[in-house]
Amino acid sequence: MKILFTKTAFVLLAVSAVVSSCSKQHETSQKTGIAYNDKTNGGYVRFRQTHPSPGPGLVPIEGGTFVMGGSADQDVAYDYNNVRRRVTVPSFYMDETEVSNQDWLDYLHWTAITFPNDRELYYDALPDTLVWRKPLSYNEPYVDNYLRHPAFQDYPVVGVTWDQAQDYCQWRTDRTNENILRETGRMVAWKDLNGGKNGGGAAGTTTAAAGGGNGAAQPFNTDIYLNGQMKGPGVDGKKMMPDLSPNAQAGTGKGGKPVRPVRMEDGILKQGYRLPSEAEWEYAALALAGNTQFENIDDGKMYPWNGLGVRSAKSKTRGLILANFKRGAGDNAGVGGYLNDKADITAPVRSYAPNDFGLYNMAGNVNEWVADTYRQTSFEEFDDFNPFRGNEYSNKRMADPSKGLYAKDKYGRPIKDPAKANRKLKYSELLAQQGQRADSTNATAATPANAVPANGNAANANALLATKNSGKAFNPDLRGEKDTVNLALYGNTTLVNNRSKVYKGGSWNDMAYWLNPATRRFMDQDESSAEVGFRCAMTLVGAPEIYPNGKPHYGVKKAKAFKSK
Template structure:
């Protein structure tokens, strides 16, 4: 087995094992790449790092969101099973970053703390094998290197149930080198930082005196004051009229017509904001939330209004029962209606806390004092 084959056997084992439990169809690849985990990469190397949490949050670059009650979840017929039932939620007022955290902002954090991201740490085989079938052979050491997954378009149409066709595990890829070791973020200071795991995002949030949004806060903010609409701009399909978000136009994963003028991530504020003045609440990069994921959580909340829900106490995903998951929201530049509508305001995905990809970033929130 070649090294490239070995790493995909390792990293995509869980992708290919995923099946839709209701209709028995293979889960679409973009869904798998965002909701399924990669095996655990390391054993908390950054978890013990001392991050100053006494810092007061600066509200510069943030938008104050006035809390209220709303109906959370999908009411149309386009949602996945875990988006139902629609239920009443009340959120307190909070501040939210107007944009996704940028490379420039994340660089300040790294310089101040010496923080090392997940993608910069060699995977720990002893942790990885806990989530693989018993007896899975250890890959060659040349594969167990600090790396991350980079999107690589195919040249022709391919089955959309095989994510390894368009993701490549490239050594030396991380937030500073988002497309491989020869790439850099020079000139991209205003782009969203990517290849960020939940652990990385949470560490930044603590350092900045902020926190990651709850899923309820995120959806309330994304709606921008609109009631029961599919997207933050209303119900019009994103392909209709002027581009509204950075998503994939054309035929995934081999032809991006770039109607929105971007092939990959876009600088923040490249598109109009929602009704609350928040940018890129659909498309561009997936955004981490603080909540653990379970598919039945909405059912468990019942018919009463839930005040400031913070998600389940622990994660359980029947597709990957040994792997804890956190929620990601908002979709990315890879979302296309042919297989993924992650840019819908109610769309939920999930991923393991140590997973970071080329289309995964975050934004922070802060409590109103």
């Protein structure tokens, strides 16, 4: 049973998130009675509640509980690396298809026109097409043609490292949000950008005229924009949001009315694209929601489709292979005249039937990177809600903490540093940390793992060097960021380290065993392969239920309005 995505599943995004200040009846605060959206009383704002639609290319995945690793019926590699564990995955969005060659060429094109003189940036963004080259196989035509020839434009991009996939996710987030703002008039429209010259400013560069910008043209960045560091002449559009604050200055609105950039609270911008977690990927691939009635799963799955076989049982497609994989040694395509899966290497990203979530090629075609760092025993340790291994927390570096301005790199992106604590710092601590950041960073980089701090006493030195059975030197740091690891044997006695990232799903060159969503393998984050691609995901904010029609619900009561006497 395929679940259909309906327009009624979401509340349409409002054209304006703020209720007009001209309204006679204002909504009031439930706790103070102060009217919202009234510029006469200080301009307190209550934004329209929305359940935003997914970003371009994504479909909604309604979360729930499932047995991670439960679809595997054997462990042919004897890895013992995915023992069954019941977990809960929150609702999220996921790409309908794998990222294609055309999608990646868009990324390369933007890079070339935005930074035409930065050969290093463009070179680093290029996939490694040499992954097709084999010493005993004539794959040289794919080296030159697979990425760029239009015949392959709808095929999944390969030769992409985990790091490159992460960079693409950030780029896609910024381009999507920039397009929303320009198309809706919250920023200068595409056709008016740079005065309509040079193709209307197709690269999307703007001038950071306010908020600590250096006045030079820089690409749009979501974090920098939301922090108020991209605004002013050449940036502001004709349909900016009304600013009700009594501190607002006259703006570019009609009659000089105060206006402001879009905020996160407006619900207009999309959450960031990212790689899915391993749990999200496995849950989405199984799509057990298609076999669920009244909270009961009627039938489990071994693949993204029902049944134990790999051929279609439907009358119109009976006998056809359901995914692109290697049927046997030396059999990548089948017999000439009747190819079994209609592909010899990869296939277009919309090939074969989608699963019950509407996702294509969640088995076969290419393996897909996920966000997790690989450990054999992850299942023994991770949380049972939204499990994920690999959190490396970071904070945006402040250029001026007193003004709340982010430091930017030469590409206009916020510079991020490892987080030092798992709590909000006191303001005095924030100022002190930012002031000492450069010195502490240099000291950390230059200090050997087992060195005794020069300014530490003997007791502190002993505590720092006191090692546990794990080989980790102890340091009482809330997050563990300061803890050091003895690197003498780390990565030498095992191939697994913090750079080992998980990929899943099976590929055009894999046997059917790897099509099972529970199987997992790993590769270094800087390595790539002709059998590995990726797709993006996005966090869903708000209520988790996506398909509420026809289901019982408790009503949500509205608060009583307060009336001043």
